[in-house]
Amino acid sequence: EPEVTQTPSHQVTQMGQEVILRCVPISNHLYFYWYRQILGQKVEFLVSFYNNEISEKSEIFDDQFSVERPDGSNFTLKIRSTKLEDSAMYFCASSEVGSRLAGGPKEQYFGPGTRLTVT
Amino acid sequence: LAKTTQPISMDSYEGQEVNITCSHNNIATNDYITWYQQFPSQGPRFIIQGYKTKVTNEVASLFIPADRKSSTLSLPRVSLSDTAVYYCLVGARSGGGADGLTFGKGTHLIIQP
Numbered sequence A: 001e002p003e004v005t006q007t008p009s010h011q012v013t014q015m016g017q018e019v020i021l022r023c024v025p026i027s028n029h030l031y032f033y034w035y036r037q038i039l040g041q042k043v044e045f046l047v048s049f050y051n052n053e054i055s056e057k058s059e060i061f062d063d064q065f066s067v068e069r070p071d072g073s074n075f076t077l078k079i080r081s082t083k084l085e086d087s088a089m090y091f092c093a094s095s096e097v098g099s100r101l102a103g104g105p106k107e108q109y110f111g112p113g114t115r116l117t118v119t
Numbered sequence B: 001l002a003k004t005t006q007p008i009s010m011d012s013y014e015g016q017e018v019n020i021t022c023s024h025n026n027i028a029t030n031d032y033i034t035w036y037q038q039f040p041s042q043g044p045r046f047i048i049q050g051y052k053t054k055v056t057n058e059v060a061s062l063f064i065p066a067d068r069k070s071s072t073l074s075l076p077r078v079s080l081s082d083t084a085v086y087y088c089l090v091g092a093r094s095g096g097g098a099d100g101l102t103f104g105k106g107t108h109l110i111i112q113p
Helices: none
Strands: A005-007 A010-013 A019-024 A031-037 A043-050 A053-057 A065-068 A075-079 A088-095 A114-118 B009-013 B018-023 B032-038 B045-050 B053-056 B061-064 B070-075 B084-091 B107-112
Touching (some): A005 A088, A010 A019, A019 A031, A019 A088, A019 A114, A043 A065, A075 A088, B009 B018, B018 B084, B045 B053, B045 B061, B070 B084
Antiparallel strands (some): A005 A019, A019 A075, A031 A088, A043 A053, A065 A075, B032 B045, B032 B084, B053 B061, B061 B070
């Protein structure tokens, strides 16, 4: 079964440094997403991406964050100047254009996550 | 967005049927009910989605009464590996299609031998 992959699995960085989290969505999917989950808390939506532009973003996704699809397979999340409170698990997800779920939100396939630790 | 309420935690035993109920009193006409499962240190995984009455797949069943103000996820004959957090989400597909999901705190289901 196709799956979303993410690298690295764990990233440790110092406060103020830039990090890039990488994702390879499922190959025939065209909608991409980033979520984060702070330890012990709920999964929070950050941003969705379609047709090489941001489709929707939450208030968490401020100017420190950016997303990019640099080539035909990768989807990246960049945090420009990390803060301690950016420490979290970051999940990438993707969904297909035509969904087998008629009418409802498209089924999203999540990657295994990247654990970001900011020290 | 319709607010959802579900139990914080539930316990059951291997081989039992487990029913997790979610309340969504303010569900809108075009909203669907979707359930995701999350194991520790993994991303959420889609389980099932429905609009009304009953939906069944190879993993679970989803029961939705006529007023749609609640829904029940039913897991038949659970095993230890079903220990996870289960999330009930209510929403509609937007015109753009790239819908960010809104997760609540979910129900932490613990299955014991």
